[in-house]
Amino acid sequence: MTLVRPAIEALEDSPILEVWRMGFTVDGVIGLWAGEPDVPTPRFICEAAEKALxxxxxxxxxxxxxxxxxxxxxxxxxxxxxxxxxxDRIAVTSAGMNAVQLVSQALIDPGDKAVVITPSWPNIMRAMQISGAVVTEVPLTSGDNGWSLDLDAVFAAAGPGTKIIYLATPANPTGWMIPPEQARALLDFARARNIAILSDEVYHRIVYDRPVAFSFLDIAEENDPVFIVNSFSKSWAMTGWRMGWLIYPKGLTDTFEKLIQFNTSGGQAFLQYGGVAAVRDGEPFVAEFVERCRRGREIVNAALAKMNRVRNIPNNGSFYAMFEIDGVDDTIAFCKQAVTDARVGLAPGIAFGAGAEKMIRLCYAKSPENLNEAASRLGRFIQSL
Structure with missing residues (x-):
């Protein structure tokens, strides 16, 4: 007899963590599996937190x-x-993931439906399932010109009982960004049916063809059913600080104050002063970091283009390459073998849901030296298969 809820028992572990744990047992691995840069938080942010402490x-x-x-x-x-x-429409949260959890708790009753545009970071669907949601995945389509969304498929999936439509823009792992015209159509659909749009905009500054990614803030009014999740982790190299923020519709301040009170009771005081410094004084770092990612992107894209059997899907957002290898169907097995044979850590695409089952994610927010070495190792490994 178990004491644990069936919804929790049914949760599947992330294949990314499965490969990651294995990697800790192997020496000399260049880890490109996790979504974080290899630079520490800038000193001015740390000093602000130290001063507050x-x-x-x-x-x-x-x-x-x-x-x-x-x-x-x-x-x-x-x-x-x-x-x-x-x-009063902004809440600082204990990471962007906590913001997703809060929205799920606020909106989802057991049995309610949620539509998730995939490939998507696996934690998102798990958070909704913990709240009792029945999740429907609507996959993006990949092509030579990048990723695209069939909006009619989203509309068809969001039938009666749907409470949330989730998308990330720019997306992890694909880098896809919703075109403004599709965002407007999606917002009109959500307004008409009283469905919440949960827009994950954590990578809003990590873009290569414009200063900042399109946001639902560009088109939504304060009363619209739009919730926007963001984080300090990516733009300011603060992954370990576990700080994010949530923007919610007007009139829900009391709702989220209660939810925060009964979840975390608020964040760490002195760390938030580091957040103040990041947002207020961090533009030079953001610009420098985006250029570093751009260089990493160039290195990885050029290397993948030279590898036989590899199809790399282009994108202009986030700091990931998503690619597939002809003949590789089991991406978990491939990534495990890449750890042992090539000493390169990658994330298996199957972790990200529908549309990515045979793909592999590589994080290029790393030093040029490590990326060049990893690309060399990976090329030899693929050639040997």
């Missing part, structure tokens, strides 16, 4: 985040999108 900012905070951080986030959003977002 030294000044005694060690007490409970406002549940939705310290006022200073919510204020600089509102100013940041105004600067990027030209939109006024009241700070």
């Amino acid at each position: 030294a000044e005694g900012h060690t007490f409970y905070t406002h549940g939705r985040g310290i006022p200073e951080l919510r204020a600089v986030l509102a100013a940041y959003l105004k600067r990027l999108y030209g939109k006024e977002v009241s700070d």
